[in-house]
Amino acid sequence: MKHFAIHINPAFSDQPGIFGLLEKLAEEYDIIFYGLQEQRDILPDFIRVFSLEWKPLPQIDCVLVFGGDGTILRAKKLALQTKAPILGINLGYLGFLSETTLTELKASIRDLLNCKYKLLNRMLISCHLKREGKIIYHNLALNDAVIYKAETPRLIHVRIFNGGRFVFDTRCDGVIASTPTGSTAYSLSAGGPLLSPEMQAIILSPINPHLLSIRPMVFPARDRILMKVYGLGEPAWLQVDGVNCVRIQENDEVLITASRQVVPFIKLSNRTFYQILRKKLHLGK
Known part of the structure; x- marks a missing residue:
C-alpha cells in the first residue's frame, strides 16, 4: 500500500496535528496522500486533490478516515467508488467502526505496509x-x-x-x-x-x-x-x-x-465484536 485517500471530520480542532503527522509518514514511508476536492480548503499542499467525477480515478489502496462513526459513514461513497478499504481513526466518542487512534497511527500504517491486516466486508x-x-x-x-x-x-x-x-x-x-x-x-x-x-x-x-x-x-x-x-x-x-x-x-x-456491494474495513487487531461491546457499551456490567 502506497496510495492513501484522506477523509477528515472538518469540525475537528487539531487538523494541523493530523496533517503534520501525515506529512512525516509520507516522507518516511514514501506514501502518496489524496483528498477530495470538497475538502480542498482544509487540505495542505502535500495532499493531492481529486474528484470522484474523474475518469479514471487515481489508484487508492486505502481510505484513512479521521473522525467518529458519522465521518466514516460520510466516507462510504469514497470507499465504494475507489474500491478501497476503510481504516477508521477514532477522533469521536464511541467509534464502533474505528480500528485505531491517532497515537497508534504510525504503527497502524507500518502494519498496512507490511500486509499485517485482515479485511472485514460489511453489508x-x-x-x-x-x-x-x-x-x-x-x-x-x-x-x-x-x-x-x-x-x-x-x-x-x-x-x-x-x-x-x-x-x-x-x-x-x-x-x-x-x-x-x-x-x-x-x-x-x-x-x-x-x-x-x-x-x-x-x-x-x-x-x-x-x-x-x-x-x-x-x-x-x-x-x-x-x-x-x-x-x-x-x-x-x-x-x-x-x-x-x-x-x-x-x-x-x-x-x-x-x-x-459491500464496504471492506481494515482490521488490524484480534479484538472480537464482543470485546468491543463490553468496552464501549459496557455489555453485561
Missing part, C-alpha cells in the same frame, strides 16, 4: 423510494435507512410487507431498516437487537410504536422488505445514514433489499 442495504409505481430516489446505507415522521406531532402509519406478503401494520414515529453494522446505532436506541457485523441480515425496528405487541424483527438478507407509508398529516423524511435525503408523501413506498 449495505439498498433503499428505493417509489411514488405512484416509479422509483424517484435510490441510495445505499451502511448503517440504516429510516422513515421518520419529521415535524408532525402525530404518529404515522407504516404497513410492512416481505416479498409481497403482509407482515404487520403499525402507528409509530417511524421505522428503522438497519444492517448488522447499524445494529449498534439508531436501531439499538429503538430497542433493536445486536448483530455481529459479519452477519447477512436486515433489522426492522419501529420507533415508538403505539402498540406494545409491535417489536423489532430480523429478516434474512435475501428478503425484499416493502414499507408503505400512509396517514401523513404532512410529509415525512427518508433518512439514510443519518442524513435527511428526501421527503416522503402519502402512499409512498420504501423498498429495502441487501445490496450486492
